[in-house]
Amino acid sequence: MRVAVFASGSGTNLQALIDVGDDGRGLVAIALVLSNRAEAGAVQRAHAAHIPVHVIEDVTDGADIVRVLRAHGIELVVLAGYLKLVPRVVVEAFEGRMINIHPALLPSFGGQGMYGMKVHRAVLDSGATISGVTVHLVTAEYDRGPIIAQWPVPVRPDDTPETLQQRVLDVEHQLLPLVVTSAATAGGIVRLYPRASQFEPSARPASVKEALTASPLLVSSQ
Ligand code: GRF
8 A cells, every 4th residue: 555654754654664664565655755845754754764765845735745646646645743734635635545544542631732741741730631643534623633653651740741742752652553444454544442361450461463353344345
């Protein structure tokens, strides 16, 4: 499956996807990286992996973005730390084929302006004892599309935004590749549900992958 990744930042999630693409099975090809910042770490990672990069000149020009995605034969779009609003025409062109990763358990701690460290500060300020990771379909509304996969991350009493961010990122780097490889295997985005045992107090899944199972419900086969 030919995947495009939009990223504005350091690109550690992009790296996790590149590493999956390199696993030799050929299921997932990161075929294009798009960024609004030529100097982003994500762009450097793409260059290092010999992945074509498109630096978006005008982030509001949806028709141009769609043209670029089509020219590269993109089948799935992943927003991984992309800090600009994706124009509606792009969302519509890739309806059911565009996902975003968010570093908290949506629908809490999401919405416009909730990104990066702001999310983790808000979680700590709220007193929540659980945060997590959400992957969801992108719709016209910020952080409100149907949820594809979630995984909880405990908040510790001595957490700083930085320590919480790192614990959440470790899970992001497992969950996002799992969602993308599941989509590539199924030929379209599939929801991932926790196996029932995740909720047993004694259950200590060794990894996110072991504890999630693909639902037969095909969200989109486009
Ligand atoms: C991640 O926390 C992701 O959930 C959010 O932006 C951050 C991007 O990090 N949307 P990176 O650029 O992948 O390191």
